[in-house]
Amino acid sequence: ERIIGIMGAMTEEISGVINLLSEREERTAGMRTYYSGKLNGIKTVVVFSRWGKVAAATTVSTLILEFNITELIFTGVAGAIHTDLRIGDIVIAKRLVQHDMDARPIMNQFEIPLLGKTFFESQAEPLAIAAKAVAELLENRHLYAVIDQKDLEKFGIKNPKLFVGDVASGDKFFATSPDKRDLLAKLPTIVCVEMEGAAVAQVCYEYGIPLTVIRTISDVADEQSPIEFVSFIHEIASNYSVEIIKNIYSQY
Ligand code: ADE
Incomplete structure (x- = not known):
């Protein structure tokens, strides 16, 4: 039976x-609340994991083993990280790497011990579905109908646009230009940073679960x-x- 998990960090x-x-x-376990139900007729479990690699990895394990x-x-x-990216653009991960491993x-820097892997690659099919869904969303301009005009202006x-590219994850919030430059020097293909994706990708890889990571x-x-982060989170992220x-569900 198809059961889709949907996870966010916040x-x-x-x-x-x-x-x-x-x-x-609703079911609560390990300080997370898992919301099960149906979305467009498909069984779905939604949870927010809290921030960071450990929080995300334990949450996805529960989704896989309990749900x-x-x-x-x-x-x-x-x-x-990529200089062409602007606030409000959407990135779909092509590959994910743990920048603090x-x-x-x-071992080589960034290599996951014993897996012999540095990058976790997204599967072609879910990636194509997500890319089509996001491209349509950005084309039909529906976001403009659900987000306040003043918020759109405020964030410019x-x-x-949609980017499909490499995403780096780690237990660090990037808040300085030198840190950003250092990361790019070590991992030149990275387009954006976050704190969970590559940890979730490792668990999904180990259990053979297809994963799509989509980041605004x-x-x-x-x-x-x-x-910027705090106001974006409060005003726009949920939309x-x-x-x-x-x-994405309309493509299924
Ligand atoms: N998620 C959103 N913004 C971020 C940043 N600057 N660093 C790490 N994770 C983030």
Whole structure:
């Protein structure tokens, strides 16, 4: 049976999605509340994991082992690393890497011990579905109908675009230009940073669960990022998650 998991790191990223569920039931375990129900007739479990790799990895393990999910969609925000990315753009992960994994000199930097892997690659099919859904969302300009005009102006969101690229995750909030430069020097293909995706990707890889990570740019990972991040989260993030999820489900 198909059971889709939907995860976000923060309530703000996922609260709107919880409200889309019909026949909703709640279960709390390990300080997380799992909301099960149906979305477009498909069994779905929605949860917010809290921040960071450990929080995300334990939550996805519970989704897999206790809720028997067969696939997972992660939706949330990220800090931009690629200079062409603007606040409000959407990134779908092509590959995910843990930028704080460093077992040198025993292993190569970023290599996950014993897996012999540095990057977790997204599967072609769910990636294509998500890319089509997000491209349609950005084309039909429906986001403009659900987000306040003043918020769009405040964040300078004009023609948000879709990027499919490499995402780096780790237990660090990027808030300085030098940190951003250092990351890019070490991992030149990275387009954005967040704190969960590659941890979730490792667990999904180990259990053979297809994963799609979709991130809206909330800040550009520099000195402005704490302020931009907090207001984006409060004002806009949930609208994005809801519209992205609705558009993905309409492809099923
Ligand atoms: N998620 C959103 N913005 C971020 C940043 N600047 N660093 C890490 N994770 C983020």
